[in-house]
Amino acid sequence: MNQIQLYINDQVVDLTDDSPIALTFQINNLAEVKNQQGNTSNQFKIPLTQRNRQILGFPDDIAFTTMLPYDNYQAKIIQDGLEIIPYGLAVLNSIEQDMANITILSGNVDFFDALEGKIYDMGDSSSPTSNLGKNLPWQAFDHPWNLDTIIASQKKTDGWIWPVVDYGSINEVDFDKPLDVYTMRPGFFIKTAIELMIKNTGYKATGSLLKNELYPKLICQFANDEFEHGSDFQNSVEGLSKSASMLYVTNNDLVIDGGQLGMHANNNTDRTLPIGFQEYHAKERVNGTASLILDLDMHGIANTGDNGYFELIINYRDANGHESVSTKQTINFTDKAYPPNTRERTEPVKNLKLTYDFELNKGDSVFISYHLHRYNTTVFIHKGAAFRFDVDQKPILYGQQVQCERIFPDISQKDLLKDTLQRFGIVCQTDNSTRTVSFNSFADIVDNIPIAKNWTSKCIDQGKTINFQLGGYAQVNYMKYKDDDNVLPKKFADAEIVVNDKTLPASADLFESQFAPTLNRAFTGGTIAQIKKLDPDSDNNDFSIGTSPRILIDQKLNLLSLKNYPTVKFTDGEKTVEVNDVVSVPYFYKPDGEFNLCFSDKPGVNGSIQSGLKTKYYPQLEKILSQTKKVVRYFLLTPRDILELDLLIPVYLEQDSCYYYINKIDSWRKGQPTKVELVKLG
Incomplete structure (x- = not known):
């Protein structure tokens, strides 16, 4: 039995034996860790029978073609009664004579396609990007900019928060002087933002990232040049x-x-x-x-x-x-x-x-x-x-509503997600059938060695190819934050992964974060983050100094635990309120901090070392790159092997006495030898 069926928009398609469908499976190519990959097929041909023409929207009829060819079709592939691709996307590439050229996409592709568009578009109900703002998921987080809101937010651990950050107005010596709320700006917890983005795609998240202790503390802190309303507010006419x-x-x-x-x-x-x-x-x-x-x-x-x-x-x-x-x-x-x-x-x-x-x-x-x-x-x-x-509808004035998508820099949803995944060394795997996306680390893959699949019997004796390099790595691979002229010394938060291979190029950028590092300054109880936006020579509160986007770690300062029980005062010029219990004082790195957002290790207290992100989340990749071995072998994989495929679980080959990460399954067809790229673990 070798029956394959293709469904497009829930209708079975007429196929031809002359152009078979071959499927490629991949989640993260270790040769290019800054990008996530997805499953795809070869470009294959289907005949333009009357049935197929109707399913595809009559793409060969120039005068009467519908809008279907201009969008992705829903696709499903069934092999021998097993749904190999239960939820995929079919792309019509072109028409040649009486044949249509089709490609099937699945896995991470569908998820990342659903993340198309900028974060700002999620607050624009008229956004042309796949009706991105139709549900207005950020609207539930709208809130007023006022004294009461700022004080009440100090204990928040999700959504928006107005932490104590010095934009250039907080007194350098007299910490008892009230903080001017006109010069404060909000932050937004990145975990909440990513949950919103994922929910808007129809997926749900799982995996070890959700259990990481640092992840829920990350804040995207406002650092834009303008504090502006969302698109809908700017375009509204009622009342303003x-x-x-x-x-x-x-x-x-x-x-x-x-x-x-x-x-x-x-x-x-x-x-x-x-x-x-x-x-x-x-x-x-x-x-x-x-x-x-x-x-x-x-x-x-x-x-x-x-x-x-x-x-x-x-x-x-x-x-x-x-x-x-x-x-x-x-x-x-x-x-x-x-x-x-x-x-x-x-x-x-x-x-x-x-x-x-x-x-x-x-x-x-x-x-x-x-x-x-x-x-x-x-x-x-x-x-x-x-x-x-x-x-002018753009600027947010004190007392008005804040649209939280505008706390973020003007980047895409994908940019924010990829930045977060790179920070923690996360591999993304999507299960289209359960609409679940798993965020797991390289460490999780290594930890899965005890449950590795034994593919020894599936390996065909057709020789093997061994490469000693992976993709675009160099001898020195930089993990970088954005530069900001106000943060010196430059590159103090950067790190590098060194590969001891003199055949590689001298250096390359592994990836660069969307955010810049942030320095600290003294304040009650220790230090606070400083983002210099106010010109010290100016008398107004305009944020006239340009800065790069910022990411911080939320820290709750318990004032009751400090000597003499100090308070932090907030004022709007008419009313002053003292807070005597908890204020949020986020940081990027400090010697006495619980975490360190630098990619590099930094000094701690009493001669200790604070591990950076590279040390915490990239030792497995460093080990893989220390003596790289990418092995290409051929396997005879069944439809059930493909159906049950989990690329987060390594495979074991008795032929090599090695455990491998599956880097890529290339052009699988039932009953045919399939080329598989394997990367040696350990």
């Missing part, structure tokens, strides 16, 4: 944006005549009054730009020691009625005035534009006024003059 903006355009000329205003030559020589433009009133806290655009003519006395002039002013009024000038523009007589060199002249001004950026609280307002000098000066503001206030 367009409906909170204002546009006022004059229907007639505005005439400002000094004589009619009761101005005289010797007294009342100047007059300041509101002008005939609508006033903007903030109904809630907003950021925005006020702009005045107009044409005018100023007629008056020039060419004397006391020329007339005119000023346009954008004013701010707070909710209590206190007024102040925000910006102004003065119009004097110039060489443009006509007639030239006369006493009474007219100054034309075209496209005068006056703008000012505001951060308004509820009840604040913005209005236009003027200042006129000399009784015989008259200003004609032409019809069509416009005063507008445009609300």
Whole structure:
């Protein structure tokens, strides 16, 4: 019996004997640890029978082709009644004459395809990326930026948190000084983020990573240049944006005549009054730009020691009625005035534009006024003059809702997951039938040696090939963090895996993290992380210094355990609250820390060494690379072997008296010798 069946979109497909289906199985090629691999087939042909044409959406009919060829088809392969590929994807590569070229993808491919798109897109309900934001999985974590939220978050161990991190405003000496919550920013637990991403794909996670003690403590700490709302909030119109903006355009000329205003030559020589433009009133806290655009003519006395002039002013009024000038523009007589060199002249001004950026609280307002000098000066503001206030939806203002996907850097979901897997030396294996993805370490594979599969009898005596190198490794392989000009010395958190093989290139990058390392500074109870975003020479709270993304380890500081029972104060300028029990003080590395995020080992306390990520999670790979042996042999594997295949479990060959990691099963077909790449363990 050698019956193979292919189902596409739950319909059995007509096959031909001339183009057999061969399947390749792989989860992680040790030759390229920075990437995860998946299962795939060869490109095979199926005949364009009427049945197949209908299943594929009539791809050979240029005029009537449906949308099916532009998407992945659901696929299933059954061999001798066994579902070898229960859940796969079929890709239509091309049409040649009366045949369709097809490739089947499965395993990790389906899972990683479902992770397509950026983290930011998960907060965009209009995202074109596979309806990524349709479920808005991050919405449940929306929360207000305020004093109460920040204090309540100190004990959180999942979701969002507002830890004590110095962005450049915390006093270097006086730790009793209240922390300004306007200069605080949130972090988000990476474990929660990855759980959200996986849940959104329809999969569930398992494996040793979930039991790792460091993994649930990792925080992606805000380090972006702008603290912005999510896409849906930016594009919304209810209560903010367009409906909170204002546009006022004059229907007639505005005439400002000094004589009619009761101005005289010797007294009342100047007059300041509101002008005939609508006033903007903030109904809630907003950021925005006020702009005045107009044409005018100023007629008056020039060419004397006391020329007339005119000023346009954008004013701010707070909710209590206190007024102040925000910006102004003065119009004097110039060489443009006509007639030239006369006493009474007219100054034309075209496209005068006056703008000012505001951060308004509820009840604040913005209005236009003027200042006129000399009784015989008259200003004609032409019809069509416009005063507008445009609300900027992007910045998050204190008191507004935070959309947590914007805590992260602008990277893809895959980037975040791969960064996490590389940090812990994790291999990813997907079970499409149970919709489960397993995250296991190299150590797990070695630990599975006692339950290794004995493939001795399946090995065909067709010789073997032995290679002493794996892929793109070099003599020195760098494990790197991103550089950040504010973190010195550079590369202090990097490490390298050294391979004692002089035939390899001198050096190569094994991988580079999406994040940069972070330094510490002194604070109550020890130290806190420092991400320098505030310019020390500036008087405002703008985050003007660019930094790379940051990852930290959450640490809960029990203030009650410290001498003299210190407190940490938080203030928003109106209210100050003391916390006397627990605050979150995350770090990247510190000698007295429980963990160390550096790839390299670092000094601990009392002469001890803090093991880095390389020492903790990559010794097995280092051992494999110390005397690399990649063996290629041929095996006769049954459909049940393929059905029960678990690439996290090694195989044993009595011929070599060795245990092997299955690096790749290449082009399996029932009853045919199959090429298998094996990597010696130990």
